[in-house]
Amino acid sequence: xxxxxxxxxxxxxxxxxxxxxxxxxxxxxxxxxxxxxxxxxxxxxxxxxxxxxxxxxxxxxxxxxxxxxxxxxxxxxxxxxxxxxxxxxxxxxxxxxxxxxxxxxxxxxxxxxxxxxxxxxxxxxxxxxxxxxxxxxxxxxxxxxxxxxxxxxxxxxxxxxxxxxxxxxxxxxxxxxxxxxxxxxxxxxxxxxxxxxxxxxxxxxxxxxxxxxxxxxxxxxxxxxxxxxxxxxxxxxxxxxxxxxxxxxxxxxxxxxxxxxxxxxx
Amino acid sequence: xxxxxxxxxxxxxxxxxxxxxxxxxxxxxxxxxxxxxxxxxxxxxxxxxxxxxxxxxxxxxxxxxxxxxxxxxxxxxxxxxxxxxxxxxxxxxxxxxxxxxxxxxxxxxxxxxxxxxxxxxxxxxxxxxxxxxxxxxxxxxxxxxxxxxxxxxxxxxxxxxxxxxxxxxxxxxxxxxxxxxxxxxxxxxxxxxxxxxxxxxxxxxxxxxxxxxxxxxxxxxxxxxxxxxxxxxxxxxxxxxxxxxxxxxxxxxxxxxxxxxxxxxx
Numbered sequence: 001x002x003x004x005x006x007x008x009x010x011x012x013x014x015x016x017x018x019x020x021x022x023x024x025x026x027x028x029x030x031x032x033x034x035x036x037x038x039x040x041x042x043x044x045x046x047x048x049x050x051x052x053x054x055x056x057x058x059x060x061x062x063x064x065x066x067x068x069x070x071x072x073x074x075x076x077x078x079x080x081x082x083x084x085x086x087x088x089x090x091x092x093x094x095x096x097x098x099x100x101x102x103x104x105x106x107x108x109x110x111x112x113x114x115x116x117x118x119x120x121x122x123x124x125x126x127x128x129x130x131x132x133x134x135x136x137x138x139x140x141x142x143x144x145x146x147x148x149x150x151x152x153x154x155x156x157x158x159x160x161x162x163x164x165x166x167x168x169x170x171x172x173x174x175x176x177x178x179x180x181x182x183x184x185x186x187x188x189x190x191x192x193x194x195x196x197x198x199x200x201x202x203x204x205x206x207x208x209x210x211x212x213x214x215x216x217x218x219x220x221x222x223x224x225x226x227x228x229x230x231x232x233x234x235x236x237x238x239x240x241x242x243x244x245x246x247x248x249x250x251x252x253x254x255x256x257x258x259x260x261x262x263x264x265x266x
Numbered sequence: 267x268x269x270x271x272x273x274x275x276x277x278x279x280x281x282x283x284x285x286x287x288x289x290x291x292x293x294x295x296x297x298x299x300x301x302x303x304x305x306x307x308x309x310x311x312x313x314x315x316x317x318x319x320x321x322x323x324x325x326x327x328x329x330x331x332x333x334x335x336x337x338x339x340x341x342x343x344x345x346x347x348x349x350x351x352x353x354x355x356x357x358x359x360x361x362x363x364x365x366x367x368x369x370x371x372x373x374x375x376x377x378x379x380x381x382x383x384x385x386x387x388x389x390x391x392x393x394x395x396x397x398x399x400x401x402x403x404x405x406x407x408x409x410x411x412x413x414x415x416x417x418x419x420x421x422x423x424x425x426x427x428x429x430x431x432x433x434x435x436x437x438x439x440x441x442x443x444x445x446x447x448x449x450x451x452x453x454x455x456x457x458x459x460x461x462x463x464x465x466x467x468x469x470x471x472x473x474x475x476x477x478x479x480x481x482x483x484x485x486x487x488x489x490x491x492x493x494x495x496x497x498x499x500x501x502x503x504x505x506x507x508x509x510x511x512x513x514x515x516x517x518x519x520x521x522x523x524x525x526x527x528x529x530x531x532x
Contacts (some may be wrong), residue, residue, distance in 0.1 A: 147413070149440045149464045149483040150516055174415045180484070181452025183516060198415045217415040218446070218506045229532070231518070240484045240518035244530045248514050250416055250449060252497070252506035264497065264510045 006030065007120060008205040012171040012197030012217065013097055017058055021165030023202045024216050027094065028062050030125045036091035037066040038046045039102060043106050044098025044131040048073060051096050056085060078110045087115055092125040095132025101142050103135045104160060111159075120163050138162040141170055144181035153237035155184045164205060167259070170196045171222060182222055187232040187243045190224030193259065201253075209259040213251045223247040223262055272296065273386060274429060274471040277461030278437040278483065279363055279396030283324055289468045289481050293360065294328050296391045302357035303332045308399040309372050310364025316341060318364050344376045346481055353381055358391040361398025368407050369401045370426060379427075399437045399463060404428040407436055410447030411510050419503035421450045430471060433525070436462045439486060449489055453498040453509045456490030459528065467519075475525040479517045488514040 009030070031038055040055045042048035049255045052069035054209040059067045070086055070093075072078050087093065093116065095103065107113040121179045126136065140160030148154050157168070164196055168185045170178050173196035195210040197203060198217025205211045213219045228245040249264045251257060275296065281289040297304055306321045308314035318335035325333045336352055336359075338344050354361065359382065360375040361369065373379040386392055392402065401405045406426030414420050423434070434451045436444050439462035464468060464483025471477045479485045494511040515530045518521060523530045 056410075147441050147443050149467075174443065174446050175413050177413050177440060177445075179443075179445045180440050201415075216506070218508075229530075240482070241516060242484075242518040242521050242532075243514075243516040246514040246516070248509075248512040250507060250509040250512070252508040255508050266508075 006124055006206045007123065008136060009115070009125065009202055010133045010135060010136055010169060010205070011126040011129035011202040012173060012199050014172065014199035015129055015202070015215070016200050017054070021058070023118050023200065024058060024062065024215055026202070026204070027092070027127050028059070028064060031064060031092045033063045034065055037068060037089050038064050038092045038094060039068050039070050039086060039090040041070045041072070041093060041095045043072045044100060044103045045096055046098065054097065055094065068232070070107060075106055075110065078107055078112045084112050084115060085199045087112060087119065088229065090119065090124055092127065093119070095126070095128035095135065097130030097132060099141050100131040100135045100140055100160070101158065103131065104158065110262065112261040116120065126163055130171050134169050135160045135162045137167050138165050139168055139192065141168060141181065141185060144178070147177035148180050150180040150183045150241040150243070151238055152184060152232065152241065155181045158186065166191070167193045167195050172196070172199055174198045174217060177246070179220070183243060183246065184232070184241055186222045186246070187227065187241060190227050193262065194222030194224070196220035196222065205259070210256055211259060212254070212256045214253050219251040221249040221251065221257055221264065223249070272393055272470050273389065273471045274402060275391065275393040275423040276399045276402055276435060276463065276471070277393070277395035277440045277468040278399060278439060278465050279464035280438065281395055281468070281481070282444065282466050287324070287328070289466065289531060290324060291330065292468070292470065293358070293393050294325070294330060297330060297358045299329045302332055303334060303355050304330050304358045304360060305334050305336050305352060305356040305363045307336045307338070307359060309336070309338045309364060310369045312363055314331055321360065321362065325356050330515065338372060339373055341376065344373050344378045353378060353385065355383065356390055358393065359385070360402065361392070361394035363396030363398060366397040366401045366406055366426070367424065369397065370424065374508055383428065388429040392429055396437050400435050401426045402429045403433050403435050404431050405434055405458065405500060406446065407434060410444065413443035414446050416446040416507040416509070417504055418450060418498065418507065421447045423451065432457070433459045433461050436460070438465055440464045440483060445486070449509060449512065450498070450507055450510070452488045453493065453496045453507055456493050459525065460488030460490070462486035471525070476521045476522055477525060478520070480519050482519070487515040487517065487523055487530065489515070491528065
């Protein structure tokens with residue numbers, strides 16, 4: 001049985017590709033391996049052939065019969081009929097890592113892009129890892145300092161793909177020391193929930209807005225709704241941010257979180 | 267006027283030594299430069315002469331007339347009468363960086379150590395940077411993985427000097443991505459408050475248990491008192507920790523925190 005109620009799989013990068021491949025196996029659970037089409041989107045990376053071949057081999061080896069790579073390196077490619085048609089046939093679309101601004105700057109405003117959003121509503125499953133993870137939300141982090149104190153200048157944001165709303169997703173979270181930059185994002189608008197995902201770790205979001213965690217690392221939920229004071233609007237770019245009363249949850253594999261009620265559960 | 271009500275200055279390491287030296291200037295505010303003795307304790311480092319000379323030169327250049335280095339490289343040194351006498355004369359004792367376990371394993375259980383604790387109650391000011399910061403609390407972090415998901419095996423703790431109770435202090439906090447390991451420490455006993463201090467950043471604790479922040483980075487308070495669920499006691503060493511409802515504050519220079527009431531203020 002394929003789980004069509006879970007439409008979004010967001011991976012913190014560096015998912016295991018050689019061991020038990022827990023996360024990629026989970027991805028394969030969301031497609032009928034014999035007859036549905038899995039499309040790998042390599043637009044984020046500057047090594048599309050290498051990355052496309054690597055994932056194609058992995059998914060083939062895991063039993064997925066129909067795997068294609070969407071070959072889009074610039075906006076002209078994004079407008080090609082054959083690419084639009086390929087996406088139309090997909091049952092699962094997998095965004096690789098690279099640079100999230102490549103994804104949005106090349107796909108944004110095209111027919112391909114609006115077809116993708118329609119397909120998401122129609123039960124096509126979307127998966128993204130690393131840059132492909134950040135890009136899933138309506139606002140995404142494009143650049144920020146790693147291993148740094150929270151400062152406004154450490155964070156640059158941009159509009160993302162908009163498959164999930166009201167969250168900012170950061171990846172390679174523990175491994176690159178990114179809590180500072182995600183705190184800045186949340187302080188700037190506590191309406192938005194910060195989600196930090198470690199490497200080889202993933203959240204799977206269902207249509208009821210519940211996420212569950214799988215993988216070998218942790219997922220951090222930064223909830224700013226109770227922030228009692230912050231200087232984020234007053235400070236200069238390179239001043240340190242002060243934020244009082246942030247709520248944080250650390251979730252491990254198997255834990256769940258209700259994005260609507262903002263509550264973790266097991 | 268010297269501020270004798272602030273007995274403890276805890277620095278997250280890598281304090282500025284060449285620019286405006288904000289933190290070291292603050293240290294000098296806590297001593298009468300003309301006639302009181304500042305003692306540098308290099309026991310944490312394996313380069314005591316180099317480190318001792320560096321700080322001696324800096325404090326001299328900032329106008330402190332009487333600066334001595336406590337020369338303790340092993341337990342035998344710690345028991346020498348001249349070293350005990352030197353500490354007796356000190357008005358400010360400055361612990362350098364290095365390895366916090368060197369500090370406690372060499373000084374612990376000696377007359378020198380118990381005299382230090384008495385001196386702290388008698389208004390001698392204690393300052394510690396890096397390893398010298400961690401060692402100030404009754405329980406200290408001695409080892410943990412940087413840039414890592416929270417796991418029990420990433421954290422080793424040991425008894426510290428015990429000048430401040432009820433907190434665990436971690437240093438080089440943003441720069442080494444240490445939020446994971448401090449979260450583990452807090453989850454293991456939420457009675458204890460986690461304090462993460464960035465490089466070139468310091469907390470100054472007064473006798474009323476209020477801390478204030480100075481420096482160019484941030485200070486992170488991790489308050490586990492509202493933790494609603496954690497698997498910390500059940501999990502194996504290398505499993506990921508799950509922790510729900512942690513409260514976090516990010517403080518910048520000038521912010522204050524009441525350690526008794528567990529409340530930040532400006």
